[in-house]
Amino acid sequence: MTTPVVAVRGASVTFGAVRALSGVDLEISAGEAVGLVGHNGAGKSTIVNVINGGLTPHEGSVSYGGMASGMTGVSAARAGGVRCVFQELSLCSNLSIVENARLMHAGLTGFGWRKRALALIETKLSEVFPGNRVDCSATVGTLSIAERQMVEIALNFLDVSGPPKLVILDEPTSSLDSALAEQMLAHVRKFVSGGGSVLLISHILGEILSTSTRIVVMKDGGVVAARPVSEFTGKSLVEAMGSVVREKTRTGVRTVLDTSPTVIDIPATPRTGLGLKARKGEVIGLAGLGGHGQTAMLLALFRERSSNWLPHRPDEIAFVAGDRALNGTFPLWSILRNLSVGNLGALSKRFSVHAANEDAVGAEWKQKTAIRTPDMHLPILSLSGGNQQKVLFARALSTPARIVLMDDPMRGVDIGTKQDVYSIIRAEAEAGRTFIWYSTEMDEICLCDRVYVFRDGAIVAELSGDEVSEHNVLAASFSGEAA
Numbered sequence: 039m040t041t042p043v044v045a046v047r048g049a050s051v052t053f054g055a056v057r058a059l060s061g062v063d064l065e066i067s068a069g070e071a072v073g074l075v076g077h078n079g080a081g082k083s084t085i086v087n088v089i090n091g092g093l094t095p096h097e098g099s100v101s102y103g104g105m106a107s108g109m110t111g112v113s114a115a116r117a118g119g120v121r122c123v124f125q126e127l128s129l130c131s132n133l134s135i136v137e138n139a140r141l142m143h144a145g146l147t148g149f150g151w152r153k154r155a156l157a158l159i160e161t162k163l164s165e166v167f168p169g170n171r172v173d174c175s176a177t178v179g180t181l182s183i184a185e186r187q188m189v190e191i192a193l194n195f196l197d198v199s200g201p202p203k204l205v206i207l208d209e210p211t212s213s214l215d216s217a218l219a220e221q222m223l224a225h226v227r228k229f230v231s232g233g234g235s236v237l238l239i240s241h242i243l244g245e246i247l248s249t250s251t252r253i254v255v256m257k258d259g260g261v262v263a264a265r266p267v268s269e270f271t272g273k274s275l276v277e278a279m280g281s282v283v284r285e286k287t288r289t290g291v292r293t294v295l296d297t298s299p300t301v302i303d304i305p306a307t308p309r310t311g312l313g314l315k316a317r318k319g320e321v322i323g324l325a326g327l328g329g330h331g332q333t334a335m336l337l338a339l340f341r342e343r344s345s346n347w348l349p350h351r352p353d354e355i356a357f358v359a360g361d362r363a364l365n366g367t368f369p370l371w372s373i374l375r376n377l378s379v380g381n382l383g384a385l386s387k388r389f390s391v392h393a394a395n396e397d398a399v400g401a402e403w404k405q406k407t408a409i410r411t412p413d414m415h416l417p418i419l420s421l422s423g424g425n426q427q428k429v430l431f432a433r434a435l436s437t438p439a440r441i442v443l444m445d446d447p448m449r450g451v452d453i454g455t456k457q458d459v460y461s462i463i464r465a466e467a468e469a470g471r472t473f474i475w476y477s478t479e480m481d482e483i484c485l486c487d488r489v490y491v492f493r494d495g496a497i498v499a500e501l502s503g504d505e506v507s508e509h510n511v512l513a514a515s516f517s518g519e520a521a
């Protein structure tokens with residue numbers, strides 16, 4: 039038996055009334071890729087914080103490499119070779135990538151450290167994401183969310199004063215398109231086969247099944263299953279998490295849409311001869327490699343249509359942000375206020391928000407999207423990442439807006455809730471709402487009635503009905519032409 043790189047024994051953590059971890063045991067050895075799955079709020083990020091030393095468990099212990107070094111917390115974890123890519127990303131946006139690397143790796147010091155750091159980062163980024171176009175001398179705040187995620191991943195795999203032993207990846211592909219995600223997973227497999235270990239958290243079960251050697255399932259703060267990957271299937275994994283696998287809802291072409299009125303009509307660009315049309319009741323998917331103009335189009339549409347500041351006139355358009363920390367949540371507000379802020383006009387009586395109306399809408403959406411909290415008046419940051427994302431959904435869907443724009447909105451949402459939200463989207467579309475949905479997940483693109491594929495800032499293909507398939511989307515993303 040080899041000594042584990044990290045051993046957590048009997049860890050319990052509570053936040054007020056919430057028991058986030060109860061008596062969790064978890065060991066990770068060299069050469070293991072442990073996949074960690076569980077519903078939103080199951081305790082995954084909390085165990086991550088215990089392992090990386092950011093959180094001392096109220097009961098239980100954590101040790102690194104079997105050594106009692108005398109160090110505690112983050113210092114002990116760093117000395118034990120633990121690195122962590124955080125779900126909410128942790129780079130300082132006002133600093134350059136090189137300066138962020140310096141903060142993360144104290145060994146980057148002495149004469150010429152900037153040049154050395156730049157060379158190390160460029161090499162590692164190309165190793166993990168071959169062919170990437172990230173400018174490594176840039177300030178982090180100028181990068182897209184996908185680029186920030188790529189940089190944070192690469193920085194954690196750097197070998198500065200010794201190679202990392204355990205890299206924790208908390209939803210590392212949530213903002214990456216499928217091509218970048220596959221590059222990262224390939225790097226993880228290589229790292230693990232070379233003796234490194236990884237703790238991989240993801241709600242995309244295909245990633246967990248294709249990359250892990252062992253899978254640990256958490257539910258309500260405890261470990262409910264821990265077995266080699268060969269003993270799980272997609273279905274058994276979902277069931278172990280306490281959810282039910284449902285049939286995909288795609289039903290082919292909805293011909294009724296051909297006669298619906300057009301609600302969005304963006305003229306064709308001369309370069310590709312293609313524009314975007316959306317009809318009442320349609321679910322339109324925006325696909326293609328990340329950063330090729332999908333988010334920019336959503337933001338432009340939102341800016342153009344939402345210039346209505348009169349509270350008694352409901353907005354025509356609502357937006358669900360993907361980068362929730364940047365343009366989604368109000369971090370100092372309660373969960374309820376974060377939800378109701380999108381719909382103040384309808385919730386108000388005599389120019390002020392009517393508390394009973396607000397509470398009723400909060401209770402309705404808490405139940406509909408399974409927001410896990412004992413009290414909607416608690417701060418939004420007391421929610422787990424996926425639960426925060428559900429609040430952003432509820433904010434948009436609880437408005438009467440006829441058009442809902444969604445910018446890769448399922449970041450960090452668990453499979454059970456995703457299925458519920460897909461059903462809500464489908465029902466709302468059938469009732470006449472139009473959705474424009476950018477997604478980095480192919481399964482979601484395949485749920486749409488019509489799909490526009492983006493490349494280099496323009497639409498290069500339009501797919502509808504049975505043409506919407508992974509094969510056609512990928513072909514158009516890479517070649518600019520539908521297969």
Ligand SMILES: Nc1ncnc2c1ncn2[C@@H]1O[C@H](COP(=O)(O)OP(=O)(O)OP(=O)(O)O)[C@@H](O)[C@H]1O
Binds near residue numbers: 056057082419421
């Ligand atoms: N700072 C905090 N204050 C209060 N409650 C918290 C805090 N951090 C986490 N919690 C609660 O602890 C529980 C576990 O949260 P955690 O973030 O570990 O879940 P998770 O499994 O990572 O979820 P997700 O998949 O949504 O990221 C949740 O109920 C959450 O609301």
